[in-house]
Amino acid sequence: MTPPRKKKMNLKQRYALMTRGLDWETSYQKMDDVFPYDTFEGIKITDWSKWEDPFRLTMDAYWKYQGEKERKLYAVLDSFAQNNGQLGISDARYVNAIKLFLTGVTPLEYQAHRHFAHLGRHIRGAGPRVAAQMQSLDELRHAQTQIHTISHYNKYFDGFAEFPHMHDRVWYLSVPKSFFDDACTAGPFEFFTAISFAFEYVLTNLLFVPFMSGAAYNGDLATVTFGFSAQSDEARHMTLGIEVIKFMLEQHPDNLPIVQKWVDKWFWRGHKMLGLVAMMMDYMLPKRIMSWKEAWEIYFTEAGGALFEDLSRYGLRVPKYADIATEEAEHISHQNWAIFYQYTQAAGFHTWLPTDEEMAWLSEKYPNTFDKYYRPRFEMWREMEAKGERFYNNALPQLCQTCQIPMGYTEPGDPTKIGFRSTEYKGERYHFCSDGCKDIFENEPEKFAQAWLPVHQIFQGNCGGADLGDVLKWYRMDNGTDNLDYSGSPDQQQWDAWQAARKKVAG
Amino acid sequence: MAGIVSITLQNNDEARPVIESILEDNPSANANYMPGAVKIDCPERLVVKAESVSERIGRDWDPQEIHLTIVSMGGSLDEDDDELVLSWGA
Numbered sequence: 001m002t003p004p005r006k007k008k009m010n011l012k013q014r015y016a017l018m019t020r021g022l023d024w025e026t027s028y029q030k031m032d033d034v035f036p037y038d039t040f041e042g043i044k045i046t047d048w049s050k051w052e053d054p055f056r057l058t059m060d061a062y063w064k065y066q067g068e069k070e071r072k073l074y075a076v077l078d079s080f081a082q083n084n085g086q087l088g089i090s091d092a093r094y095v096n097a098i099k100l101f102l103t104g105v106t107p108l109e110y111q112a113h114r115h116f117a118h119l120g121r122h123i124r125g126a127g128p129r130v131a132a133q134m135q136s137l138d139e140l141r142h143a144q145t146q147i148h149t150i151s152h153y154n155k156y157f158d159g160f161a162e163f164p165h166m167h168d169r170v171w172y173l174s175v176p177k178s179f180f181d182d183a184c185t186a187g188p189f190e191f192f193t194a195i196s197f198a199f200e201y202v203l204t205n206l207l208f209v210p211f212m213s214g215a216a217y218n219g220d221l222a223t224v225t226f227g228f229s230a231q232s233d234e235a236r237h238m239t240l241g242i243e244v245i246k247f248m249l250e251q252h253p254d255n256l257p258i259v260q261k262w263v264d265k266w267f268w269r270g271h272k273m274l275g276l277v278a279m280m281m282d283y284m285l286p287k288r289i290m291s292w293k294e295a296w297e298i299y300f301t302e303a304g305g306a307l308f309e310d311l312s313r314y315g316l317r318v319p320k321y322a323d324i325a326t327e328e329a330e331h332i333s334h335q336n337w338a339i340f341y342q343y344t345q346a347a348g349f350h351t352w353l354p355t356d357e358e359m360a361w362l363s364e365k366y367p368n369t370f371d372k373y374y375r376p377r378f379e380m381w382r383e384m385e386a387k388g389e390r391f392y393n394n395a396l397p398q399l400c401q402t403c404q405i406p407m408g409y410t411e412p413g414d415p416t417k418i419g420f421r422s423t424e425y426k427g428e429r430y431h432f433c434s435d436g437c438k439d440i441f442e443n444e445p446e447k448f449a450q451a452w453l454p455v456h457q458i459f460q461g462n463c464g465g466a467d468l469g470d471v472l473k474w475y476r477m478d479n480g481t482d483n484l485d486y487s488g489s490p491d492q493q494q495w496d497a498w499q500a501a502r503k504k505v506a507g
Numbered sequence: 508m509a510g511i512v513s514i515t516l517q518n519n520d521e522a523r524p525v526i527e528s529i530l531e532d533n534p535s536a537n538a539n540y541m542p543g544a545v546k547i548d549c550p551e552r553l554v555v556k557a558e559s560v561s562e563r564i565g566r567d568w569d570p571q572e573i574h575l576t577i578v579s580m581g582g583s584l585d586e587d588d589d590e591l592v593l594s595w596g597a
Contacts, residue, residue: 011571011588054584057571065574205579209515209544212578216543224543228517228578235577239584246583289542303581306510310583310595 015056020049023126035124041187043259044252048125051247054239062134066141069229073145076225081152087502090218091286092157092495093486096349097211098150098223099159100280103348104176105207106146107167111180112195113139119188128192128247131240135196138233142226149226157491159348162476166348169463170475171454172276172340174404178451179273183266185447190262192244198266198319201241202307204234205299206292207277214281214289242307249314256315261443267319268436271328272403278333279340282362283354291365296329321436324412330366331415334374339408341381342393345468348477350486353382373415390485396455401430402437402448409433425449510595512553512582515546522576524568528559544578552594553582 009017026034038045079085089095113136120133154160167173183194212227245263248255278292290298300322308318337351344351354362359378362370384391397406411419421432425445432438441448457463464474472479486492514529516522518540529547530536536549547553560568570591582593 011586055571055574055586057574061571065571068575209546209579210541213541213543228543231578232517232574232576235580236574238580242583302511303513306512306581306595309510313596 011056014058015053018058018060019053019126019130023129031124035122037122038124038188041189041258043189043248043255045125045248046251048127050250051125051127051243053127053131054243055236057134057236059130059134062137066137069232070141070145073225073229077145077149077152077222080149080222080225085221086153086156087498088219088221092491093284093350093352094218094220094286095153095157095491096159096351096486097214097280097284098153098220099157099349100276100284101211101223102146102150102160103163103166103170104173104276106143106150107164108176108180109139109143109146111184113137113143115184115191115195119191123188128240128244131236135233135237135240138230138237142230142233145226145229149222152222156494158478158489159350159482159491165476169454170348170477171346172405174452174454175276176273178404179269182269182447189244189248189258192241193248193259193262194266194269196237196241197245198241198263198270200234200237202267202300202304203270203274204238205303206274206295208234209299210281210290210295211277214285214287217287217289218285245311245316246314249311249316260316263316264320265440265443268321268325268434268440269403271325272405272433272437275332275336275405278329279336282333282365283337283358288361291362292333293329293365296326300329301326320439321434324434324436327412328409330369331373331410334362334366334370335408335410338374338377339397339406342391343397343406344484345392346472346475346477346483348475348482350484350489350491352486353378353385369415396458398431399453399455400433400437401451401453402432402440404451404453405433407431407433510582511548511550512580512593512595513546513548514553514555514580514593515544515578517576517578518543518545519576524560524563525555525573525576527563529553529555532556532559546579549593552592554593555591557589 025031032039116132116136116139120129120136123129123132150160167177183191186194208227208231212224212231215223215227245259248259281288281290281292281295304318304322308316340347341351341353359370359375363375366374381391397408399406407418407420409419411417419434421435421438422429423432423438423442424430425441426449428449430441430445430449432441454463458471464470469479472483477483481490516526518526522545526538526545526547530538532555533547533549533553536547536553539546539548555570555573557568557570570586570588573586573591580593582595585592585594
């Protein structure tokens, strides 16, 4: 007689056995010596067993689903490369958004991989430790699949070849790099708050959802596929973010002021960094899917509103300066694109002025601001171009000590006046773009006084030399190929030749 | 204001039966289609029932298969063998 079939365990039992059940209290070493980093920030945890991963994903299931995702992804990537997918994109200007993505975002995925590996070793609760281990593997997968996918574009377009080198050196890439360096040099709970909560839960939708949907709309099969494949992990990362916040707030009332300060800081830092994405969405996608302002309304005002309403039962409030960030959603993409237009000679992607049709779209999406403040500037620059006097800004800009963005942003309530703030620390004066960035510095001046500011470093002679050519060489940016306007670039010449060939074939 | 919960799924063949089940099982849910993906919003609570998806695809659907097509979410999540629930206040 065959024995009766053993009943399968349910998800909750499997999760309990495969995470908690594999953990133990150390006996011949003190737990504090084995886990030396999870107490110094002042976060009080009384019962680690209260943590639960809402997806209840165990390592065996993790491998199974990740393996399936990879098989699907690589089938598409292979097909994209084999079938010359680069010919199917909406316009070659689009590729510049991918250049910014590879140089600015992909290295952050790798940084996240490293730091989650650190947390996957050093958090004493088994639940978050396993979640961090999975996330570490996810982030490595994201870095690899992005590099692999985009390597196909590197065969045909300029600006991709030196992306890790550029990430460590180029002025605007210091914005995302310093953001992540700041998180990785913080303690484990601040890192969770910064990356898992403020970035992944509150803000990452603004990067990935409209951007990947934009890739779908612009015919970029490869980016859509890696983007959505990565994004399927992101939902799990978001649950880690929200759980960690609730966990800290539920464990001890003393945690609230610490968590609130981190939420304020990382919301503001994330908002400033995502200004680069705002510009990608409003100016760099030839076919646009939604404006930055619309994305902000859906993903911050509406989704963030519901989130912070829910968290208010713990006493947590909406991040400080959220109202100012919302006001800035009307301006930030236009101001950023204007900065890159002026400094195109030092950018690793191409720039252009919006066409009439694109300006009409911007007027429609930004009825309060575009025609009044930004259209006249773009039209003036267009006239200057027509006269052969294309405007380049040849002065190095002052940078904000905290976010490292050139000081081109305007005052809340007055878009005609550039905002400046400053403070003194140990006899030196430090400059900021906003109250948010100034507050962050003043909370941790010993950290931010050490910031590696690209403009300061150029002036100190640490960036290859004194003139533009020297600095571009040090960036490994090929002058006349990787930088300057799209119009007249080798990228454009090649794209136009492809289009002409297509017409010829069509007869 | 009732907190909106939300789930975004890829708009592909694998996700379609999941999307259909959600819309049928959550009468107040509202689907917003964008290129490549669909964002489904629902006031307060949204459930994905394994039974409904299984009926549509003619085999047992494990709620963990949601990992293959999910893009994003808003709300607190709870998952077991039968369903996946998004809500606030949990």
